[in-house]
Amino acid sequence: MNGGTKWSLLLGAAAAVALLGLLLRPPRPSVPPPDLAPLDAAGEREMKVLARRAEALEAKIAEASPTGTYVIIDTGRNLLTLVVEGEEKLKATCSTGSGRALSDPSRKRLWVFDTPRGEFFIRNKYRDPVWIKPDWAFLEVGEPIPKGLAERLAPAELGAYAMDLGDGYLIHGTLYQRALGLSITHGCVRLGDADLEMVYSKVRVGTPVYIF
Amino acid sequence: MAERSLVTGGPGSARDGASRRRRPRRAGPRRAALLLACVWGATALAGAATRRNHAATTRADLEMMRRRVERLEGEAALTGTRKPYVVLDLAERTLRFRLMGMTLREAPIAAFEAWGLVSSRRGGASPGTPSSLAGIVSLQVKDGDPRLSPLTPEQIEAGLDDENAVDALPPEPPARYSVRFSQPVVLRVEGAAGPGGGVLAALGSFWHGLGRGGGPKAKPAALHLLLRLDGETAREIYRSLVPGERFIIVPPPGLLLPEAGQEAPRSIRPTRPAPRPTPPPAGPPGVPFQIPPPVESEQGGPAPGSSGGGLEPPAPAGTAPEPAPAQTVEPGTSAGPESGLAPATPP
Numbered sequence: 001m002n003g004g005t006k007w008s009l010l011l012g013a014a015a016a017v018a019l020l021g022l023l024l025r026p027p028r029p030s031v032p033p034p035d036l037a038p039l040d041a042a043g044e045r046e047m048k049v050l051a052r053r054a055e056a057l058e059a060k061i062a063e064a065s066p067t068g069t070y071v072i073i074d075t076g077r078n079l080l081t082l083v084v085e086g087e088e089k090l091k092a093t094c095s096t097g098s099g100r101a102l103s104d105p106s107r108k109r110l111w112v113f114d115t116p117r118g119e120f121f122i123r124n125k126y127r128d129p130v131w132i133k134p135d136w137a138f139l140e141v142g143e144p145i146p147k148g149l150a151e152r153l154a155p156a157e158l159g160a161y162a163m164d165l166g167d168g169y170l171i172h173g174t175l176y177q178r179a180l181g182l183s184i185t186h187g188c189v190r191l192g193d194a195d196l197e198m199v200y201s202k203v204r205v206g207t208p209v210y211i212f
Numbered sequence: 213m214a215e216r217s218l219v220t221g222g223p224g225s226a227r228d229g230a231s232r233r234r235r236p237r238r239a240g241p242r243r244a245a246l247l248l249a250c251v252w253g254a255t256a257l258a259g260a261a262t263r264r265n266h267a268a269t270t271r272a273d274l275e276m277m278r279r280r281v282e283r284l285e286g287e288a289a290l291t292g293t294r295k296p297y298v299v300l301d302l303a304e305r306t307l308r309f310r311l312m313g314m315t316l317r318e319a320p321i322a323a324f325e326a327w328g329l330v331s332s333r334r335g336g337a338s339p340g341t342p343s344s345l346a347g348i349v350s351l352q353v354k355d356g357d358p359r360l361s362p363l364t365p366e367q368i369e370a371g372l373d374d375e376n377a378v379d380a381l382p383p384e385p386p387a388r389y390s391v392r393f394s395q396p397v398v399l400r401v402e403g404a405a406g407p408g409g410g411v412l413a414a415l416g417s418f419w420h421g422l423g424r425g426g427g428p429k430a431k432p433a434a435l436h437l438l439l440r441l442d443g444e445t446a447r448e449i450y451r452s453l454v455p456g457e458r459f460i461i462v463p464p465p466g467l468l469l470p471e472a473g474q475e476a477p478r479s480i481r482p483t484r485p486a487p488r489p490t491p492p493p494a495g496p497p498g499v500p501f502q503i504p505p506p507v508e509s510e511q512g513g514p515a516p517g518s519s520g521g522g523l524e525p526p527a528p529a530g531t532a533p534e535p536a537p538a539q540t541v542e543p544g545t546s547a548g549p550e551s552g553l554a555p556a557t558p559p
Contacts, residue, residue, distance in 0.1 A: 035272045037270060038269060039271060050278060050281050053284075054277065061287055063313070064312045064313040065313035074316065074317060074452070075451055076448035076449055077317075077448050100358040101362035103362035119486070121489055123489045124489075205490065212317070
């Protein structure tokens with residue numbers, strides 16, 4: 001069988017599969033035209049009740065919206081927005097969690113490096129924070145886990161400021177500014193120096209942070 | 213007088229008596245014509261208003277209102293969870309990320325295809341069950357999720373996860389992927405195809421159309437959706453989606469969602485809001501720490517009314533808090549950073 005025959009057979013088989021697929025494909029329902037028949041009295045009553053319910057629900061949902069100063073973090077675009085009194089004061093490129101997982105089979109541990117989603121609050125603010133490297137920071141570079149505290153300290157790693165979101169997640173600076181905009185962190189939110197200073201100066205303990 | 217004033221200023225006015233005599237005779241038909249025009253205009257306006265009134269209260273509008281209320285019921289329930297959720301609105305062709313009553317992001321859907329939707333007028337003017345107008349489903353897994361394949365010790369040795377190493381950047385998220393839900397629903401996202409990607413996109417669409425979007429071993433889905441988005445938007449959305457995230461799917465007008473085990477809004481439990489931390493009270497100027505608790509409370513346990521342990525003087529600015537003991541995380545659980553204290557967290 002020469003090359004040309006092989007190709008012909010392959011193409012024929014592909015065409016047959018495609019034809020079979022088209023035949024087996026479930027039909028898509030056609031969109032019916034809108035029903036423009038006028039409502040009867042019962043329909044009108046239902047319409048009024050539903051309109052009132054919709055208004056009440058919209059008001060209930062709107063009640064949950066924050067006011068004052070808050071921070072929004074978009075993990076998809078790696079974008080941090082600072083809102084002060086309803087006005088966007090800053091839109092800054094940041095870095096968020098990679099979503100990767102790291103396992104430590106010897107101790108049966110697993111870490112998932114996600115930035116958590118939802119509503120959080122600034123719980124603490126730190127100047128010149130010192131990072132105490134956890135075990136995974138050594139594991140991921142294939143280094144032995146040290147026993148002493150001194151070997152875990154990384155004074156410049158977090159930049160000039162850090163803001164605690166709880167559960168150990170922080171908004172902080174970075175030594176690797178070229179990586180801003182990428183989803184590469186272990187769950188924290190990294191900012192550039194100037195943006196970090198701006199956010200640090202505007203938020204207080206208790207300021208809400210919304211992450212999605 | 214009135215007739216005279218009627219002709220005053222008109223063409224050929226007051227030139228001769230004949231014209232003055234003829235004009236009153238022409239005023240009658242003109243008035244009549246004016247009156248007729250007014251009547252016609254009023255009738256036309258009234259007709260338009262009647263048509264508008266009728267248009268505002270058709271059965272189609274009632275269905276839209278039912279749909280809106282159902283979506284809002286779902287949104288109100290999901291707002292209570294204090295977690296982000298996605299409104300996949302096929303009627304408005306938008307994908308909205310919402311959290312706490314805010315629309316945080318809105319992405320347009322260029323086009324979509326759907327298999328499994330049913331006509332709302334099949335067998336009469338049935339409004340459908342409520343969950344068929346706007347259904348809540350939970351994301352279970354997305355294609356190529358790095359969470360599903362933890363790095364092995366060999367990869368760790370090779371420094372694959374060391375993002376600080378030069379050129380060790382994470383892989384680009386895909387523009388074409390499938391998302392499966394806890395319910396039998398499959399969502400396929402097709403980002404705009406790059407060079408040569410058109411064939412792949414067509415194949416993906418074809419495969420999805422066969423009902424195998426969830427993979428050969430996936431259980432048969434009751435609803436298949438295929439969204440066509442801008443390539444970059446598709447990638448960004450991939451990054452935003454995490455397992456457990458909820459979607460509200462709103463079908464296009466005239467179509468309903470099939471029974472696919474949608475979550476009822478009442479079944480979604482609200483999350484209690486986390487206590488909002490308050491800033492520590494500032495001490496008087498010149499005093500670097502607070503007055504320590506009474507001696508009795510330190511020796512004999514916590515003083516009455518204290519939360520235990522007494523007050524600790526706040527650390528001066530610039531001092532690193534002490535590390536907390538490391539947590540042990542069992543496999544299969546999602547874990548945050550290892551240490552409970554702020555500086556002992558991942559950068």
